[in-house]
């Protein structure tokens with residue numbers, strides 16, 4: 550039997566009667582990179598927010614590491630090792646790359662003294678912060694204020710701050726959105742590098758990124774699971790092709 554780190558059963562979300570996500574079953578195998586794709590409005594973001602507990606489902610259950618997390622808060626699931634990448638807005642622009650990662654490390658230890666002001670307290674995280682910045686290819690930008698980093702490098706920093714929380718399951722929300730081609734290649738290489746020992750679930754629009762990275766793909770359309778499998782099988786699926794062609798703004 551597959552070793553699934555995350556399972557959702559019958560997951561649904563209604564917004565004032567409109568079913569954005571309907572009866573979705575999802576199994577994420579440990580160690581895999583799993584992509585959630587689908588045309589615009591398919592319910593990917595809603596599904597992502599349900600799994601990370603930023604939204605409460607109207608129906609269904611979510612099990613992480615064998616434990617029902619349906620009623621837990623986002624911070625509780627993060628503490629258990631299911632961490633979503635923070636948005637860039639959560640990276641502090643005036644702080645250097647190193648400081649950003651140190652603060653993320655401090656937060657992950659749940660310290661209750663004033664990390665923000667105490668240089669001495671934060672300096673215990675220097676070595677690990679340098680390692681994480683090295684892992685995401687930012688060793689040359691350690692002292693650069695986050696606001697001055699390129700868009701692609703900000704996303705790399707955001708991934709470093711997520712890795713600081715030592716996730717078992719990392720959820721990436723459109724990791725290459727708005728990037729230049731060379732930044733996309735960097736992030737793809739980075740995701741390959743950080744996958745070791747982790748499971749990754751990502752919502753991604755760029756289908757070449759999806760095909761290059763994903764072990765398994767779930768295609769959503771109109772809030773439901775339309776198809777699931779590897780890239781070759783879902784991209785040859787008639788229903789998937791029709792859903793993409795039929796959507797007003799195909800994502801391909």
Ligand SMILES: Nc1ncnc2c1ncn2[C@@H]1O[C@H](COP(=O)(O)OP(=O)(O)OP(=O)(O)O)[C@@H](O)[C@H]1O
Nearest residue numbers: 564567568569587588589590591592593594595596
């Ligand atoms: N808070 C909300 N209130 C009402 N409707 C919502 C809300 N959030 C999402 N929806 C609707 O639910 C549907 C699914 O939206 P969702 O953002 O999950 O799709 P998506 O697949 O992520 O789309 P995109 O690729 O465009 O980001 C859409 O029709 C959207 O308008």
